[in-house]
Structures are given as structure tokens and as C-alpha cells.
Amino acid sequence: MKFGVGQPLRRKEDDRFLRGAGRYVDDRTEAGQLFAQVLRSPVAHARIVSLDVSAAHAAPGVRLVWTHADTGDRLAPLKNEFPLQQADGSDPAPVIMPHLAAEAVRFVGQPIAFVVAESAAAARDACELIEVEFDERPVVVDSRRALTPEAPQLHEQAPGNLAYLWSCGDAARTDAAFAEAARIVKVDVINQRVVVSSMEPRACNIDYDPETQRWDVRAGTQGSHTMRGKLARQLGVPPERIRVRTPDVGGGFGMKLQAHPEDALVALAAKDLAAPVKWTSDRSEAFLSDAQGRDVKTVAEGAFDADGRVTAMRFASVSNLGAYYSSFGAAIHTVFSAPLVGGMYDLPTFFHEVRGAFTNTTPTDAYRGAGRPECIHVTEQLMEAAAREFGMDRAEFRRLNLLKRDQVPHSTMGGFTFDSLDTDRNLDDALAASDWAGFEARAKDAEARGKAAGIGLAYYFERTGGGPVENAFLRVHPEGRIEAAVGTQSNGQGHETAWAQIVSEELGVDPAVVELLPGDSDMLPAGGGTGGSRSLIMASRVFILAARDVVEKAMEGAAKALEAAPADIEYDAETGGRFRIKGTDRSVTLFEAAGAIGGVTGDGRVDDRESTFPNGCHVAEVEIDRETGHVDLTNYTIVDDFGVVVNPLLVEGQVHGGVVQGAGQVLGEQAVWDPETGQPLTGSYMDYHLPRADDVPSFGFKLNEIPSTTNPLGVKGCGEAGCVGGIPSVALAVQDALHRVGAGGIEPPYTPSKVWKALAQA
Secondary structure, three states: OOOOOOOOOOOOOOHHHHHHHHHHOHHOOOOOOEEEEEOOOOOEEEEEEEEHHHHHHHOOOOEEEEEEHHHHHOOOOOOOOOOOOOOOOOOOOOOEOOOOOEEEEOOOEEEEEEEEEEOOHHHHHHOOEEEEEEEOOOOOOOOHHHHHOOOOOOOOOOHHHHEEEEEEEEEEHHHHHOOOEEEEEEEEEEEEEOOOOOOOEEEEEEEEEEOOOOOEEEEOOHHHHHHHHHHHHHOOOOOHEEEEEEOOOOOOHHHHOOOOOOHHHHHHHHHHOOEEEEEEEHHHHHHOOOOOEEEEEEEEEEOOOOOOOEEEEEEEEEEEEEEEOOOOOHOOOOOOOOHHOOOEEOOOOOEEEEEEEEOOOOOOOOOOOOOOHHHHHHHHHHHHHHHHHHHOOHHHHHHHHHOHHHHHHHOOOOOOOOOOOHHHHHHHHHHHHHOOOHHHHHHHHHHOOEEEEEEEEEEOOOOEEEEEEEEEEEEEEEOOEEEEEOOOOOOOOHHHHHHHHHHHHHHOOHHHHHHOOOEEEEOOOOOOOOOOOOHHHHHHHHHHHHHHHHHHHHHHHHHHHHHOOHHHHEEOOOOEEEEEEEEOOEEEEEEHHHHHOOOOEEEEEEEEOOOOOEEEEEEEEEEEOOOOOEEEEEEEEEEOOOOOOOOHHHHHHHHHHHHHHHHHHHHHOOOOOOOOOOOOOOOOOOOOOOOOEEEEEEEEEEEEOOOOOOOOOEEEEOOOHHHHHHHHHHHHHHHHHHHHOOOOOOOOOOOOHHHHHHHOOO
């Protein structure tokens, strides 16, 4: 089909984005609009001795000034939202975060006061009039140090700063395998803290209708229903009293699924003031207050037999949660990622123990991959070290240990069942496309130019998709257009195009006539939101069901228009979507059939947790300038299995973006705090390095379509895979270059100063 599944259709939404016609939360200003501003803590750990807001109250244009005394008993605090159980079966430490700091502050950027005024400038000016006296206390910003006896304590409810002790796997069986191992290999791997840096900062604009007693929320979120549920809990009202509408969203990466204090404060202010209230974060606030990513340190051990086959892995991780739990922060390095130990290797047994630590830093949560990149990075670092220990080619060492196509379905100790894979094919294609065998010649050429070259290979897998629930509808209008709605919101992935292609495949209509409606919690009974690379898997299923429901319902109109019995009519998607009397040339279009009964709406719903497992092989090459320490990513090869591909252009774009984010983490990104004061040292793009276009090469890209068996289209999620493969492949390439010149032993990110020092010491 010309525009259906598998076609490289250019993004429909790009036309309006490129013309500046996108509509984001901050673009809209309501009649009587008021503006909010947050006063944030300038210190990382302190008791609040006094807080005087009287001058702010009296400032021109100010309508409201709140502290914890005004909101503490009106808003349910932020807390751990994931039902995690510790290894002993108990609940994690019951730490909660008030919307506005009560007796103490525990990270720079924590909200202390909330101001609403008639202009944004007036609200900012009023914040500057608030006087706060602090009794500062010692700080701890490193997760491992936070768990030591001498570390300052953040919360009475979490002795020793320990949020939880969690584990998975089989400890006894793993210990036995290590006791019998021919060789044991050990690595210490750091996935450092990163700032999410979405292009559009967080924002919300909220109004309240006293007659209906309902809030109307416009917010840049990854899921309208998800945000509705979080706000309902904080406000203490039924979800039906809240409507969340999501316009265009400029990036989310997981952060815009989480609860942050500002939204509920704005909602409560809108109710009290009987006026719309808008809050838009600036970039400095985003650096301080947006839930951040990664920050897990892992000691990993591998047990191997005499031939180099892995027999067990044992991981011990410490996850830095920040000063408080973010919504799902406790799940990121436990349930979401820890079971991925061993990747797609044929691993008989493992044990993974994870400790969560509270520190005087911004809370952490899901960031593109939500723990899976971290765990696969550790696994690949361990396999790399083992290959060197055995003196084997690093690619062939992986081949020796990878699961093979004839082993599926394969159930892992982590609770996954791999239903489709072909690791040999992906590995062979990556080695050929990257000219793995020819690298030594390229390394010698680099050496002649004063460079140190390195190559890194990673075989990754991802767990994507699955529940909890998804809904969609398709509304067919007689004039020739179809409105589509689904409970997963786009924040840059190209949903308007991909969903139109799926509808086109099922109904035979031109994708141009399919209009994706903005997110709106009133339009659908429930929605799962955008996260975990679930959108394609879940949305494709509900749109297929909705399309089939459309055909079934429109059959009545076709029968009426054709004056024939439904049993004598068939639907033909291949000819543009027509109902035809069987064996004749008499037909009507879908839109004519819908018009005969005044329009048709089809619904689709699924409620299950069928996962998919995208996987593949990434190869990175780097050159290091030995005079400056600058690392140049010179070649990058991608071979991915995403099952059936709906739109290869969209998939390639998603993977490119993920790889660049992964490379950014390896080569430059890191959130840093002063260890003595807890002050952020990377509070803007002056100090925090995001990758730029000229930091990356053109990518070699190949798709091997090995269909999944867990969904009707055979698709596998792709949105986060670039990060999962990109982090280890680039890191291993840099380490290989350093290894070749006798340098090493530095922690990521591999910035020029660190690399130069390592080279100088070597």
C-alpha cells in the first residue's frame, strides 16, 4: 500500500513546526491570565529558621503568596508512587516531599514559596522580596558516601539515608556458579547523573470553573490521563473533576510523566483566585528542579568457564534518588532495569542487589530508557573486560555467549520471554558494515596523524511496550476526514504520521485525511501515556481495533446506500476503502457509507502487558587528539531489529536521537555538585555540555525486520534503543583507544581534560 505500514512517509507535523505554527502551553494566554513564580532554595541542606513574605504580599500586582503553612494541609505530598517491596518484604522508607518546604530544605532548587501576580515580571519581583533565614547543615551528594555511617542524615524516616534494599535473581545458585568458575572478571561501572534538557521546559496553565467544580489543565505532559491521576491524588479530588489537555510537547524523555510540585500549586491557586494561572519554567529552574536521570554505580562480576562461556553474573548497585523520591524513581534501577542483567546473552543465573540512597541533590526518575541503558552498559562493560581477560576478539566473544535464533522462545531469569531474535545476523551485519576487520589499518593511519583510535561494539536488548491500558477512537466524518484520538501523547516522535499510516493500512484511506487530536483526558476513559517505548505497540493495537469497529458499524450505512444485505457486502481497503457488493462493481466509499448514517465512531481498547524485545548491534569508532584530549566520534554503525517497521524514516530519526543522547552522556554530560556545599556546578549550558550536530558523524543504519509474535503488527518499540546501544558502544570505543596507548582508569564522562590527563600520565 502506498502510504501504509512500512512506507517512509515524511512527517505530517513537520510542516507546521517548521513554519512556527506549533502550539505549546506557553503560547496560549487566557482572558484574565495570572502568572506564577516559585522561590527556590539557594542552599542544599538547612533548617528554615524564619520565612518573611510580608513584603511580597504588599508588592504591586501580587494576588497570592503561599508558604508551606498555606498549602501543607491542602495538598497531599509527593511520594514514591511505585509499589516496590524491599528484599525483606517491607516497604521502602516512607519519605515524602511537601510542595513547599516545611521545616527544612534538602536540595538547591527545592520550592519554598509560591507567588501569583498579574504579570510574570511582578511575580519574579515579589519572589525577590521574600526573606529567608537558614541554619545550614552538612551535605552529601555522592550516593555511595551517603550510605556510610559518617554521612549527614537527610530524613529521620530513612536511617543511614537508605531508601530501600532490593534484589532479584538467585543468590545461592549464583554463588555456587562463582565457586566453580574457571575465571572471575570484575568491573566498577558509573552511569553518571544527567540533566534531561527537554527543548520545551515544563509548563502548565490551569483554570477552575466554580459552577462545575472542575479544573481545566493545559500542560506539556507525556500523558493527559497520567497527569490527571497525579493531580487528583495531590488535590484530594476524584479524577473526573480534572480535565487535562496536552497540546504540542517539545520533548519529555520520561521527565514529563512525573509529578512535580508546581502543577498542583497552580491548580490550587486557580481555584482560590477564580482565574487562570500559568507557570512556565525557565532553563535555570529546569536545571535545578526537573527530575534528572541515570546516576547509578555498579560493581559487576562475571563467572566464566574455561572456554569463555558466561555461567553467572553478580551485580551490586547504588542508585542516587536525590533528596526525595520522584514518582517512579525507586523503580528505575530496580524493577525497571535490574532484571536485564546479562542482556541477550545465554546467562544461566544471576543475582542483582540494589540500594537506593538519598542525597542533597535534585530527585531522579525515568530518563530515556528508564534504567535499561544503565544495566546494559554494565553488562557490556563486563563482557568487554572478560573478552580481554580471555584474549579473544571482542565481537567473537560476544557471539560465543549470545542466545541463538534456534533457542527462542527463551525465558530469562529476569522474567522475560524472548519470542524472536537473530543475534548472529545482527552481529554479522554490524561487523561487515563497520568494517570491523579493517579497523587496525585505520588505527595505524590515525596514529600517523597524532591520534589514538579506538573501536567499541555493544550488543543490546530493550524491553518495551506493555500495559497498563490503552484506548483510542476513530471518528469518520462524511465530508472525507477521520479524527483519531489515543491516550499516548507525542512529544516529538511523529505520532501524527505513524498513527495515520496504521489507519491507512487498515482502512485504505489516504493518511492525509487522518487528523490526530491533541491529548485530552475527557475524550477517552483511560490512557497509558508515552513512556517505555510503549506507544507504537499499544497504539497500533487499539487503532487496529478501532478501525475494525468502524468497518463493522459503517456496514449499516453501506447496506443502506447500496440497498443490499450486509452479508452480501465486503470491505476493500486496497482500493481506497470501499464497501462493495460481492461479485459486482457497485460500491460506496467509507465516507459515503458513514454519511448514510450520520457518521461513525469506532473504539479500541487493550489492557494487558505484552512486551517486545528490540535488540541489535552498535559499533562506534573514535579518534582522540593526543595533544588536547578531544574525543572525535568518527564512525557509527547501527544494526537494529525492531520487528515490522511502520515508517523507517521515523525509526531512523528516533534511533539517531537516542544514539546522540547516549554519546552525550559518555563524552560530556554530567550534573555536578560541590561536595562541600551541594551547590550545582553545572547550572546552565555554559557548564553543561550537550552534544551538537558537529559532534557526531553520519550514521550507518540497517534494519533487520524479525517480527515480534506478541502483537498483531509484529512491531517492537524503538524510541529508547539508541541510548541503550549508544552508551556502551561509545564508552567502549573511548576505553579501547586509551587502552591501546596504555592509558585508562578515568570515570565518565570522557571530557578532553580527563582524557588529556590520562594520556599525559600514560
